[in-house]
Amino acid sequence: MIRVQQLKLNPGHKEEEILKKISKQLRTTPDAIKEYTIIKQSIDARKKNDIKFIYTIDVLLDKEKDVLKRIHDPNISVVVENKYVFTSKGTKELTKRPVIIGSGPAGLFCALMLAKEGYKPLVLERGECVEERIKSVDAFWKSGTLNTNSNVQFGEGGAGTFSDGKLNTLVKDPSGRNKKVLEIFVEAGAQKEITYMNKPHIGTDILAKVVKNIREQIIACGGEVRFDAQVTDIEIKKDTIAKVIVNHKEEIETDVVVLAIGHSARDTFEMLLSKKIDMAAKAFAVGVRIQHPQEMINASQYGVRKHPHLPNAEYKIAKSLSNGRGVYSFCMCPGGYVVNASSEEARLAVNGMSYSKRDGENANSAIIVSVSPNDFPSNSPLGGLEFQRSLEKRAYEVGKGAVPIQLYRDFKENKTTTGLAGITPQIKGKYTLANVRSIFPEFIAESLMEGIDQFEKNIKGFSREDAIVAGVESRTSSPVRITRGESFECNIKGIYPCGEGAGYAGGITSAAMDGIKVAEAIAKEYQPFN
Incomplete structure (x- = not known):
């Protein structure tokens, strides 16, 4: 495929104008173009009397080498695809399901990647599923009665569910994780345009549906998602995670815990500090x-x-x-x-x-x-x-x-x-x-x-x-960073700080990308759960 950059079109242009513009840039006819894909769209409003949409487009056509030979334009090049590939499996046996604490973007994407690879993760969310969470938030806005476990900050989807749903990130991404995140969002019901908009956003109304669909994918792939399940304590043996305690009573044994707790889990930060988890x-x-x-x-x-x-x-x-x-x-x-x-x-x-x-x-x-x-x-x-x-x-x-x-x-x-x-x-x-x-x-x-x-x-x-x-x-980002090393674990073996709450992301997309990184780190060490 050939990539064409800096294609400029007027606002309100028709689809056939894109095709015509591509043909002119490549000095070919529209019927020679088999297909094209918009890679990026931005708005250039520096000249208020001449605002333009700026496109980067990948084009598939016959005799691409001949086209490239006769055109010498820095804005035309061969496509170098940056395709995401999940890391290879580890060799260590995983005798208990990995536990993911929190179902914001970091937790959901970590769980989804692990579930697809056969790790059967268990997601524990202190708040409600997104359908019930919306009701609780609406009730709070109308009456002032606050559910301290299910609100704008807590519950399925995390704090980003009640936001603008921005998906832009400043994270450099040679691995293709950013593109993978956007593709997963689209597969779950988000607008296709988010894959190429310069400043993509979903919107809180659509994001709620997307979050539900990702949860259903996790379950379909062998994972489990539980709501109203707050991790109130953890048990550590020989500097290694042994158990999580849910709602002060239920004990769940595990060798792997992902701390995707969000930036507002203040009681959880306090509990982790009391357990001598390194943080600053x-x-x-x-x-x-x-x-x-x-x-x-x-x-x-x-x-x-x-x-x-x-x-x-x-x-x-x-x-x-x-x-x-x-x-x-x-x-x-x-x-x-x-x-x-x-x-x-x-x-x-x-x-x-x-x-x-x-x-x-x-x-x-x-x-x-x-x-x-x-x-x-x-x-x-x-x-x-x-x-x-x-x-x-x-x-x-x-x-x-x-x-x-x-x-x-x-x-x-x-x-x-x-x-x-x-x-x-x-x-x-x-x-x-x-x-x-x-x-x-x-x-x-x-x-x-x-x-x-x-x-x-x-x-x-x-x-x-x-x-x-x-x-x-006041909740712009986490006030805490939970220290993690090259293996993505903290000072306690088997605990993986993850996402915005742990201090490693700043927004929906970067948190989701960090969730994928942590899933890769777990898969690099452990075999899928049998």
Whole structure:
């Protein structure tokens, strides 16, 4: 096959225009092209009066060598396929099923790969299956009654299930794992476009169905998935995992445990620390969710408030501050909602969420400031967790249990908002007017203001007075890294830290990729379970 890059087409183009463009680039006729596959699609909006879709396309046609001989173009080359291959089997006998703790992207993909290879994994999830989890989350948003084991953070699919469903990653991927993850998502019901979009996303509505289908694949391949099954303790013998204890009573013997616990499993982190599992506090970021009219973002990025052939616009911005910290946007949700993402009683956290169509009136994004172990209240490996909890406790108090929101003008003046202006909040869960700034230490508040004011240079209206800020965005990544070595095990033999919660991923795709890596590490040592 031949790869053609930098094919430029106007928004709203028809399929036959792609074929015509390929033919012209390859100096051949459309009927000579047997088939083509879109590998990448992005939007070039640098010239607002001449926005283009940019494609990379693989083409199969007759006499490819002749075509390449007569064309000397750096954008035309032979396809070098990067096909994923699962690692070879190990030789050590596996006498008990591997146990995977957590069914977020890391846990699900680790379980799926192992199940397909005959390892019959047992997945233990503290929360509910995704169908019941959706009901619990909706009930919490309506009534405020929190299920501390099944919520926006916990339950089948992990925290990403109630998010924008972004699938882009900065992880370099010579192995083909990234492509494999996207292919598995498509096989499970996601949109085919995610395999080639520059910034792919699924959307929370479709992601829930995809997660269920992956679970059913795991079971069909010999695995087992159990819900309402929290691992409350582990038993270690001679520096080797021996058992996991479920719901304080059931004992399950195992030689292999995958810790795919997610970034919010604070009680599990505490239990693991008490068992002398090596871990350390790590840097992360905290801040607010900010809402603007989506049409304002479109106007900045595209030059028009609404474009008939372009999706609602995204943005990604970052600045270095005068105090040496970084401030940046995170998990931007076009046409999305701010959601109450709490998982502990009397503490409150927010996140962003979009449906697949991204057709809400507002855009929202986390605006967050980097914090490091030097900022934490203790030198404990769980110092970052303590820092998160203190902010979330304050957010709960400021909002009296509801999501506290504030106009950006009042945030700068450090006073409680008493009335909204030009933007109607789009929030899942109860909200109240408050002084969001009072949640934060002053160094974070000042950093947020400096960053938001600077972002005005990138996006006109970003620092507008009636922009709505909500707090607190505290679950951006894990505050802990569980140390693992070259074998992917921690200091206890048979325990494999995995995914975002363990500190080795940052988002749905990278967590899924890490799940695959850990599955490979297990398969490299052990034979399938008999």
